[in-house]
Amino acid sequence: KVTVTIDGITLEVPSNYTVLQACREAGIDIPTLCYAEVINEIGSCRLCVVEVDGVRNLPASCIYPVQNGMNIRTNTPRVREARRVNLELILSNHDRSCLTCIRNTKCELQDLAERFGITDIEFQGENVNYPLDDASPAIVRNPNKCVLCRRCIAECQEVQNVFAIGAVNRGFDTLVSAPFYVSLNDSPCISCGQCITACPTGALYEKDHIQRVYRALADKRKHVVVQTAPAVRVALGEEFGMPVGSIVTGKMVAALRRLGFEVVFDTDFGADLTIMEEGSELIERLKYGGKLPMITSCSPGWINFCEKYYPDFVENLSTCKSPHMMLGALIKTYYAEKMGWNPEDVYVVSVMPCTAKKVEIERPENMHDGLQDVDAVLTTRELARMIKEAGIDFVNLPDEEFDQPLGMSTGAAVIFGATGGVMEAALRTVSEIVEGKPLDKIDFEEVRGLDGVREATVTVDGLDLKLAIVNGTGNAKKLLDKIRSGEAEYHFIEIMGCPGGCITGGGQPIHHPNEMAEVRKLRAAAIYQADKNLPLRKSHENPAIKQIYEEYLGHPLGEKSHHLLHTHYSS
Ligand code: HC1
Numbered sequence: 001k002v003t004v005t006i007d008g009i010t011l012e013v014p015s016n017y018t019v020l021q022a023c024r025e026a027g028i029d030i031p032t033l034c035y036a037e038v039i040n041e042i043g044s045c046r047l048c049v050v051e052v053d054g055v056r057n058l059p060a061s062c063i064y065p066v067q068n069g070m071n072i073r074t075n076t077p078r079v080r081e082a083r084r085v086n087l088e089l090i091l092s093n094h095d096r097s098c099l100t101c102i103r104n105t106k107c108e109l110q111d112l113a114e115r116f117g118i119t120d121i122e123f124q125g126e127n128v129n130y131p132l133d134d135a136s137p138a139i140v141r142n143p144n145k146c147v148l149c150r151r152c153i154a155e156c157q158e159v160q161n162v163f164a165i166g167a168v169n170r171g172f173d174t175l176v177s178a179p180f181y182v183s184l185n186d187s188p189c190i191s192c193g194q195c196i197t198a199c200p201t202g203a204l205y206e207k208d209h210i211q212r213v214y215r216a217l218a219d220k221r222k223h224v225v226v227q228t229a230p231a232v233r234v235a236l237g238e239e240f241g242m243p244v245g246s247i248v249t250g251k252m253v254a255a256l257r258r259l260g261f262e263v264v265f266d267t268d269f270g271a272d273l274t275i276m277e278e279g280s281e282l283i284e285r286l287k288y289g290g291k292l293p294m295i296t297s298c299s300p301g302w303i304n305f306c307e308k309y310y311p312d313f314v315e316n317l318s319t320c321k322s323p324h325m326m327l328g329a330l331i332k333t334y335y336a337e338k339m340g341w342n343p344e345d346v347y348v349v350s351v352m353p354c355t356a357k358k359v360e361i362e363r364p365e366n367m368h369d370g371l372q373d374v375d376a377v378l379t380t381r382e383l384a385r386m387i388k389e390a391g392i393d394f395v396n397l398p399d400e401e402f403d404q405p406l407g408m409s410t411g412a413a414v415i416f417g418a419t420g421g422v423m424e425a426a427l428r429t430v431s432e433i434v435e436g437k438p439l440d441k442i443d444f445e446e447v448r449g450l451d452g453v454r455e456a457t458v459t460v461d462g463l464d465l466k467l468a469i470v471n472g473t474g475n476a477k478k479l480l481d482k483i484r485s486g487e488a489e490y491h492f493i494e495i496m497g498c499p500g501g502c503i504t505g506g507g508q509p510i511h512h513p514n515e516m517a518e519v520r521k522l523r524a525a526a527i528y529q530a531d532k533n534l535p536l537r538k539s540h541e542n543p544a545i546k547q548i549y550e551e552y553l554g555h556p557l558g559e560k561s562h563h564l565l566h567t568h569y570s571s
Pocket of ligand 1: 228229230231232267268270299300322323324325352353354357413416417501502503505
């Protein structure tokens with residue numbers, strides 16, 4: 001420990017602290033913009049400067065280490081002036097069309113301008129007008145809103161190991177871009193959207209699907225069916241001021257009906273179905289010597305990463321489509337038949353915590369009978385915007401139930417939303433099917449947790465199944481490199497593209513990167529609580545799943561499943 005004095009208050013702090021950490025411990029909220037704990041400690045925005053006795057310039061507190069006896073002052077005229085000039089310089093060449101910005105009222109730069117009482121900008125910077133990069137089906141990049149904080153670059157490079165974007169040029173010409181100024185669409189971007197959630201301003205956002213959904217809702221010929229991903233129900237409430245980790249399933253269903261969706265189904269049904277298909281695929285690969293380890297395929301960000309960076313693992317991927325695609329295919333076939341609808345008049349909307357799903361729905365290998373399984377993907381944030389625009393009092397909505405039969409699901413499905421959930425759901429079903437008797441314990445605690453790479457061994461019918469669970473593509477790289485080099489061997493691996501899994505996907509409500517560890521914990525706890533709250537907790541016990549196999553699909557991995565529920569990926 002060392003002793004420091006901050007604005008006259010003396011305190012002891014760990015010797016490895018930065019001045020910023022010490023100030024925060026002293027209850028002083030130093031302003032920051034570029035700072036993101038651990039991943040982006042670069043001191044570039046210089047809004048966190050302080051005065052330190054004996055130091056001539058004003059050090060950036062986020063990267064300046066404490067020393068014993070240090071005397072720090074955080075609110076002197078010199079500090080205030082320096083911070084203000086730095087902020088005004090950032091604002092001087094920023095596109096300040098805040099009223100029409102997607103992050104209006106949710107922008108860190110706007111908050112800082114308000115906090116510093118900026119009413120006029122002394123400097124007039126050169127306002128370059130860069131073109132919008134909107135060629136990607138998932139992510140739009142507006143360089144004119146970029147403050148060069150590099151938080152997106154840190155997410156893309158350090159956390160996800162994707163390296164789609166970086167800082168190009170130097171000085172006034174510095175720009176965050178894909179190499180050679182190509183569009184994100186032509187870059188190695190995997191569309192995970194983690195850059196969006198790291199961005200403090202409106203420089204990065206999802207491709208809008210709200211307008212196409214409104215058009216479909218207004219089209220009298222269309223039957224517009226919506227489905228909601230597991231992770232949306234534990235995050236949507238945050239957009240309406242509810243605490244992180246609130247479970248809002250019933251209110252979400254009620255809001256969707258009020259928005260005009262004709263039928264509200266649950267992607268969780270698709271997740272239960274995925275377990276039937278993927279569990280059977282695993283059993284088959286284990287029995288008949290198929291490609292192992294089998295790796296889950298429901299996260300499209302991960303699929304993109306695998307195809308672009310680890311094509312030699314494409315054969316390891318399960319051939320299952322992701323749950324919302326499976327459900328989309330069944331809505332346009334099984335359900336449309338039941339209702340006497342022409343499949344071409346059915347419009348399926350998925351509400352997802354994910355931006356990569358916007359790309360997934362357009363992949364030609366996911367089409368069936370010339371139709372897309374899903375026609376539009378709204379992120380959790382987009383759904384919140386629609387609810388707000390409609391003036392729906394979300395917090396006070398009554399709870400409503402999903403429509404049936406494709407709204408029925410089990411606890412095994414809802415845990416898909418957290419890292420380890422697909423693995424646990426598969427274990428609940430595979431163990432019971434293979435062993436032919438009910439499980440003593442439903443909870444497979446050994447595969448839970450939030451660490452980036454986890455391993456477990458679970459014995460099923462005498463076979464020690466070696467398992468790995470990974471979240472975030474940077475962590476996937478670590479594991480796949482070990483497998484490639486022969487250092488590690490597994491039977492079954494769950495990989496989710498986003499750190500924490502879908503609960504913290506690129507389409508979820510945005511929090512500061514420093515808060516994400518806590519947000520992940522709270523949303524994951526809510527997911528496991530939602531599982532506990534359900535009467536059925538194993539996918540194969542879902543009566544609607546049994547019914548659809550009896551009435552329509554036949555059996556897992558059968559002819560119809562093959563046609564509608566499975567796909568292939570390219571290496
Ligand atoms: Fe996910 Fe999935 S869990 S991929 O994270 O398999 O997006 O929530 O919907 O499809 O079910 C996302 C979440 C989601 C699919 C399911």
